[in-house]
Amino acid sequence: xxxxxxxxxxxxxxxxxxxxxxxxxxxxxxxxxxxxxxxxxxxxxxxxxxxxxxxxxxxxxxxxxxxxxxxxxxxxxxxxxxxxxxxxxxxxxxxxxxxxxxxxxxxxxxxx
Amino acid sequence: xxxxxxxxxxxxxxxxxxxxxxxxxxxxxxxxxxxxxxxxxxxxxxxxxxxxxxxxxxxxxxxxxxxxxxxxxxxxxxxxxxxxxxxxxxxxxxxxxxxxxxxxxxxxxxxxxxx
Numbered sequence: 001x002x003x004x005x006x007x008x009x010x011x012x013x014x015x016x017x018x019x020x021x022x023x024x025x026x027x028x029x030x031x032x033x034x035x036x037x038x039x040x041x042x043x044x045x046x047x048x049x050x051x052x053x054x055x056x057x058x059x060x061x062x063x064x065x066x067x068x069x070x071x072x073x074x075x076x077x078x079x080x081x082x083x084x085x086x087x088x089x090x091x092x093x094x095x096x097x098x099x100x101x102x103x104x105x106x107x108x109x110x111x112x
Numbered sequence: 113x114x115x116x117x118x119x120x121x122x123x124x125x126x127x128x129x130x131x132x133x134x135x136x137x138x139x140x141x142x143x144x145x146x147x148x149x150x151x152x153x154x155x156x157x158x159x160x161x162x163x164x165x166x167x168x169x170x171x172x173x174x175x176x177x178x179x180x181x182x183x184x185x186x187x188x189x190x191x192x193x194x195x196x197x198x199x200x201x202x203x204x205x206x207x208x209x210x211x212x213x214x215x216x217x218x219x220x221x222x223x224x225x226x227x
Contacts, residue, residue: 009152032214043116043202043218044155089154093214098143098162098206099170100216104154 003027004092006103013110019077021106023090026071030092035064035075036102038087047088048075080110115139118203118219126227131190133222135203143206144186145216146170146178148199155202161186193226200224 005024013019023033034049050057050064050073057064063076077084090103116137125131135144146158157170159178167180175197177189190197200223204216 006154034215036216041220043204043220044216045218046215049215095214098214099157099160100155100214102147102155104152 003101004090004103006090006106008106009104010107011109013080013108015080015082015110015112017080017110019075019080019084019108019110021075021088021090021108022072023074023103024070024072025092025101027092027094027101028071029094030101031095032093033064033066033073034091034093034100035062036089036091038089038105040086044087044089077108080108082110082112084108085110116203116205116217116219118201118222120222121220122223124225124227125193127194129193129226131193131224133188133201133203133224135186135188135219137184137203137205137217139205139207139217140183141205141207141217142183144180145204145206146176146186146188147202147204148172149202149221150199158188158201190224190226193224195226198224198226 035047036044037047038044048059048062061078066073088106091100119134145160147155156172161167161180164180179187200221203219206216
């Protein structure tokens with residue numbers, strides 16, 4: 001049973017544009033929401049993460065927006081660059097269980 | 113050298129064959145995981161282990177088995193491979209001592225094709 005729904009499945013953005021990927025979850029026990037970035041031929045790597053007690057977290061061009069009441073969170077990539085072309089996974093995690101539930105992934109392509 | 117090493121990186125096998133994918137880590141982490149990645153399905157947990165005596169099934173463990181030979185080694189076996197086990201497999205590690213963050217560190221993947 002998929003507990004984290006991610007959209008869109010693929011995304012094409014022009015260089016300099018804003019990339020937005022959305023995720024929704026059901027289980028209110030989740031208390032940590034990371035985003036992982038995966039380049040072709042590589043394993044996923046942690047990009048940015050947020051806890052539900054804040055509504056936004058920004059690291060450079062990457063921002064997570066979190067809406068606890070709607071049980072939704074999103075990744076915004078500002079000034080998207082061709083080097084950002086990768087697959088992005090949202091995830092949800094419950095402290096103490098040490099188990100992640102991943103979204104289905106979004107393949108982002110940024111055109112030069 | 114990579115902190116999380118998977119072998120083999122690519123493998124083609126036939127239906128019914130036994131296959132073992134191996135994972136070793138130099139990060140000193142206690143948690144180890146095996147995930148399967150399929151297009152449109154994301155990363156799905158097969159098995160996970162908190163130490164050599166603690167192994168747990170994930171959401172898609174049927175058809176798979178694991179062995180935690182040491183803190184640093186965690187292998188995944190397909191006893192009798194079938195074509196729908198064709199996928200990209202990832203090993204990941206995490207440090208339980210990191211508590212709330214629980215960051216996972218992934219290997220580079222093992223691509224398995226079952227004919």
